[in-house]
Amino acid sequence: MNDGGEDSSSQDADRGSGSESDGSASGGLAGAVTRRRLTIAGTVLVVLGLVVALREIDIRTVGAEMANADPLVLGAAVVVYALSWPLRGRRYGDVLAAMGYRGGTVLPTLAVFVSQTANLAIPARAGDAVRAYVMNDRRGVPYTTGFASLAVERVFDLATIAALAGVATAWLALGGTAGPLEIVSEAGGARTALVAAAAVSTATVGVGFVVVTSARADHGLGGRLRARVAGRPRLESGLEAALRFAGDVQVVARRPKAVATIGAGSLLIWALDVLTAVLVLAALGSGLGVATLLAVGTLAVSVGNLAKVLPLSQGGVGLYEAAFTALVVGLTPLGASTALAAAIVDHALKNGVTLVGGAGSVASLGVSLSDAADASQDATRETDTFLGEPKR
Numbered sequence: 179m180n181d182g183g184e185d186s187s188s189q190d191a192d193r194g195s196g197s198e199s200d201g202s203a204s205g206g207l208a209g210a211v212t213r214r215r216l217t218i219a220g221t222v223l224v225v226l227g228l229v230v231a232l233r234e235i236d237i238r239t240v241g242a243e244m245a246n247a248d249p250l251v252l253g254a255a256v257v258v259y260a261l262s263w264p265l266r267g268r269r270y271g272d273v274l275a276a277m278g279y280r281g282g283t284v285l286p287t288l289a290v291f292v293s294q295t296a297n298l299a300i301p302a303r304a305g306d307a308v309r310a311y312v313m314n315d316r317r318g319v320p321y322t323t324g325f326a327s328l329a330v331e332r333v334f335d336l337a338t339i340a341a342l343a344g345v346a347t348a349w350l351a352l353g354g355t356a357g358p359l360e361i362v363s364e365a366g367g368a369r370t371a372l373v374a375a376a377a378v379s380t381a382t383v384g385v386g387f388v389v390v391t392s393a394r395a396d397h398g399l400g401g402r403l404r405a406r407v408a409g410r411p412r413l414e415s416g417l418e419a420a421l422r423f424a425g426d427v428q429v430v431a432r433r434p435k436a437v438a439t440i441g442a443g444s445l446l447i448w449a450l451d452v453l454t455a456v457l458v459l460a461a462l463g464s465g466l467g468v469a470t471l472l473a474v475g476t477l478a479v480s481v482g483n484l485a486k487v488l489p490l491s492q493g494g495v496g497l498y499e500a501a502f503t504a505l506v507v508g509l510t511p512l513g514a515s516t517a518l519a520a521a522i523v524d525h526a527l528k529n530g531v532t533l534v535g536g537a538g539s540v541a542s543l544g545v546s547l548s549d550a551a552d553a554s555q556d557a558t559r560e561t562d563t564f565l566g567e568p569k570r
Contacts, residue, residue: 243462243519251461252527255454259531262450266290269334269443273327276436277429279319288539289313295536296547298529308547316543326427330440336484338444342452343480349473350509448479451528455479458524459506462516470510478505482521498525 267287275281293309310324319327430436456475464471482498482505502521507514540547 240515240519243516244523247461247523251457255457255527256531258450258457259454259528262447263287263291263535265443265447269440269447270331272436272439272443273330273430274319276433277323277327279323280317285316288543291535291539292543292545294532298532300547312543312545329427330430334440334444338448339480339483342448342476346473346476346480452476452479454528455524458527459520462520464512464516466510474506474509478502481505
């Protein structure tokens with residue numbers, strides 16, 4: 179006689195089977211939607227959007243503009259951009275030194291080259307993890323400190339770009355070329371990029387203010403948070419990693435000399451980046467006056483880089499070109515073909531220097547980009563947080 183136990187067991191088995199099925203389905207969805215796939219899909223959509231937006235431009239004319247560029251001036255642009263890389267390494271070394279780790283120039287430069295190459299070659303900005311891996315492997319820099327140093331570097335980059343964009347806008351306004359509102363109205367297709375750039379700039383200022391304020395205040399937040407998660411090991415480990423990360427970032431904000439040194443380095447790095455674009459425009463025979471060329475070039479490079487802050491496309495392909503082209507066309511007499519040619523050459527030149535330097539750095543360090551990215555991701559899983567856990 180059946181007392182119901184069998185039915186109950188059967189129902190439990192069915193429920194377990196259903197749970198497994200649901201878990202499998204959710205796992206399958208999570209596996210299908212990854213940062214890499216989203217970045218690849220974003221790249222395709224951005225490139226398609228750029229093709230549609232520029233469908234009225236004669237591609238043959240763009241090719242002709244690029245073919246007629248002055249090779250000597252382009253060579254000078256390559257040299258100028260290449261000079262910015264040791265400065266990037268020196269600045270990264272200064273960030274690490276402010277956090278209490280040995281800085282220098284050579285190894286940080288190689289690490290920056292490798293990470294930027296990985297960002298171009300591997301979707302979803304895997305280069306950040308690669309740089310953290312290199313510094314952990316070669317200098318014993320904990321992963322939390324590695325990611326924190328990248329965050330500090332990024333804030334300085336965004337703040338510097340935003341400042342350069344502000345200076346260029348003021349220059350154009352004072353020179354009578356165009357005021358801020360006129361720049362927005364004349365930017366046409368770059369209006370969205372301008373708005374996004376303004377939003378990113380505002381957010382950067384806000385983040386910087388919060389970091390500096392919190393670094394100088396003894397608010398005891400860490401102790402209160404530890405008390406809240408006491409007795410829950412997974413939350414405790416994640417909180418400790420987050421607090422180490424925040425502490426590493428704040429330690430730089432507490433050192434005015436370090437802030438000044440890193441800020442000056444950032445300004446010089448981005449000045450060379452802008453000068454590279456200006457030389458590319460000059461190589462294409464823009465015919466613009468020096469003052470206009472510098473102002474428009476600065477604004478175009480600044481907005482173009484702010485537009486590609488989010489990893490919506492691989493290496494910022496499409497985002498940079500669209501913003502750069504629309505701004506140059508809207509603010510100068512140059513045609514869309516010349517502006518697009520300049521944007522393509524500028525971005526390709528910079529990516530080319532990055533890839534060449536990255537290949538040499540990979541060979542010099544003897545690392546594999548994919549293996550380094552995987553190793554760093556494995557380390558971050560140890561605490562179920564992207565911050566990871568120090569290996570040393």
